Amino acid sequence: MTTSSSEQGVSLGMPQLPAPAYPDDVRARLEADARQVIDRYPDSRSALLPLLHLVQSEEGHVTRTGMQFCADMLKLTTAEVTAVATFYSMYRRKPSGDYQVGVCTNTLCAVMGGDAIFEELQEHLGVGNGETTADGKVTLEHIECNAACDYAPVVMVNWEFFDDQTPASAKRLVDDLRAGREVEPTRGARLCTFKETARILAGFPDERPGAVEESGSAGPASLVGLRLAKGETAPARVVHPRDGGPHDEQDRAVHDPSPTERLSAHDAPQETSASDPAHPAGPTAEEGE
C-alpha cells in the first residue's frame, strides 16, 4: 500500500505526495477504536503511542497511511507523528514477520549465552538483525534488557517470555514457529501474531479465554526466595536439575508440574521443562553439595 522513505531514497525534488487513506471500512473501524483510546486521556495527544500500536496492529508495521491516520485523529501534523514513531524501537517501519523473535544481547544475557544464541539463529535462519525469513514468519532481532535477568538467557517472541534458552532450544523454537506448531512461552500466553500483540499494546485486553491465566502465577526463579523463606526444600531440589541427562518419563512421574512450571510446546513431546531440558528454568542442582 505504501512504501517507506528508505526504499525511495532521498529526493530533493518533488515532496512526497500525501499517504493514501485507509479504505473506508478499515478507517471506520479504526476510528471507533481510536476514540476509545483517546477517551482514556485528559489530553488527546497522550493517545499517540497507543494509536501507533493500533495502526501497527492493522498493517504489521507503521506505514505513512497509519501515521496520517494518527495525525488526523489527534489533530497533529504528520511531522509530529513521524518524530514520535521514529523515536521508539517497538514501532516497525517496514513489513516484517508474524513472529518477532528477540534475543537479549545486553551484557548479562549476552554473557550467559545470548550472543551465542543470536549468532546461531542468524546462521540457522539465514537472516541478519532486523531481517525476516523468506516465508514471512520470523523476524529476528537482538533486543535490550527485558527485565528477566534471573531467567537468562532470554528470548522474546512477540513480547512473551521464553526463559532460560540455549542455542538448541532457540533453534527448535523458530523451527516450530515456521512450521506452524503451537509454542507456549514459559511466562505469558499462547502466542498470537505480531499484529494481535500490537492490539493488546494499544490497550485492548486480550480476549482469548484463559489467556490471562496461562503459565501460572510466577516463574520458578521468581519463587526461589519465597521458598527459602518458607523453609521449603533447598533451592537445588525445588525444581528440576539443570543438567541434561535422562529425563521425562521418570521426572514427570515424581514431579507433577505446578501451575508455575508449564511444559513448553516447542520442546514437546520428548522433553520436559520450561525451556530446554539441558538448561531449564530455575536454580541448578549442585552435585556434591
Added chain:
Amino acid sequence: MTLAPELKDTSPEKLLAPVLSAFWDEDRSWTLDVYKRHEGYEGLRKALAMSPDDLIAYVKDSGLRGRGGAGFPTGMKWQFIPQGDGKPHYLVVNADESEPGTCKDIPLLFANPHSLIEGIVIACYAIRSSHAFIYLRGEVVPVLRRLHEAVREAYEAGYLGENILGSGLNLQVTVHAGAGAYICGEETALLDSLEGRRGQPRLRPPFPAVAGLYACPTVVNNVESIASVPAILNRGKEWFRSMGSEKSPGFTLYSLSGHVASPGQYEAPLGITLRQLLDMSGGMRPGHRLKFWTPGGSSTPMFTDEHLDVPLDYEGVGAAGSMLGTKALQCFDETTCVVRAVTRWTEFYAHESCGKCTPCREGTYWLVQLLRDIEAGKGVMSDLDKLNDIADNINGKSFCALGDGAASPIFSSLKYFREEYEQHITGRGCPFDPAKSTAWADSRTEVNA
C-alpha cells in the same frame, strides 16, 4: 529495633522477609480473590479512615524510600504536591523497568498486580488525585495482560471508579504501554512520552511535583514503592521500621542473576549482604568464584568480591562508592571479561541516549568506538585515560541521569580492573573464551550439537 543479632544467623527463614512476594506460589496469585485472602485492600480501608494529610505524614514517618533507584522518601514526594491550587493532580507509576539487570517490578506485577492497584488508590487519596497512570514498558505483554485484568477487577469490585468504598474518592486508572525506550524510565522523559512525545528529559526546575503531566502537579513513583504502601498501612509503620536500618527501613526485592546457583527474587529487609544472599542460595555456580557484580543495575558502579559484606541499603552501598539503585545484583564469575561486559553496557547507553544533550549523545558514541577497539586488541594505552576523560565529561554534565549511568561502569571497571584493559592492549586481543561464561558451559551433556 535493628536486626543486628539475627544477621549472624544464616537461615533464610530469618534473613528473608517476603511481603509483596508472600503468596506468589499460590494458584492464581494475581487475582483479586487471592489478594483479598491475604488481607488485600485492608490497608486501603485504614488509609481512607485518615485525613489525606495524616496519611502523607504516616507514609513519611514509615521511612519508605523510592525503590526505583534514587531512594527519595516517598512520603516527602507526596507532600510536595501543592494543595488547594485548583489544578488536577496526577499519579504516574513508573513501570518502565529497563535498567540492565533489573527484574523486580515485572515479576511483581505478573504475580501480584493488585498490590500496585491498592497502593495507587491510597496514594491518590493522599495527594488528591482522581486520575492515575501506569506507564508500563511495552515489551512485556504477559504483564500488560494481567494489569488490564487487575484494573478491570478493581473497577468491578468498587476499588476504582466513583465513590470508592463510600469515601467520596473518585479515581480513574489508565494502563499505558510504552513503545521501547530506556530513557522513558527517567521521570521527566516518561512524562513527555506519556504526553505523546519523544521521550526526552525536561529541564528541572520546575519539578514534576509543581509542573508534571500536562503542567499539573504530578507524583512519579516506582512500582515497588507504591506497591509497598498497602502493607505499611495494614501492618503499621512500626512493623515496617522494625526491618532494615534507621535511614533505610523496610523490606525490598533483591534480584539475583548471572553466574549464581539460584538466580531469582529474594525479598528481605534492607541491609542484607550479597554474602548472606549467596550463602543461603547455593553461592556462585559450582567451581567458580565471584569476580564483579552490580548492586543495582548497570548504572551503579560495579563491585568486586571485596564488597561481599557491604550492607545492601542506601547508606551502606553509598559509603562503599556505589548506589543501591534497583537492587539488581548481577553477578559475574571469573570466566567473564570485564571489557566485554562494559563495552556491551556502553553500546546500550549509546543506543538509548535520547540525543538531547551533547555530552551524552557524543560521549557515549566515542566511548563505544574506543571500547570496541580495545576489546578487539586494537587499542593503545592512552585510550584508557581517554576513556576516563570522556566518561568524566559525561558524568554530571549531562541533561539527565542516563549520562551518569553510562559513566559508572567505565569509572568503576577502570578502578578495579585496569590491568585487564591493559592485557587487551598488550596482548592484542581478549584473553577470555566467551564459551566458558555461558549458562551451559559446565553441563555434562553437549547442549548444542
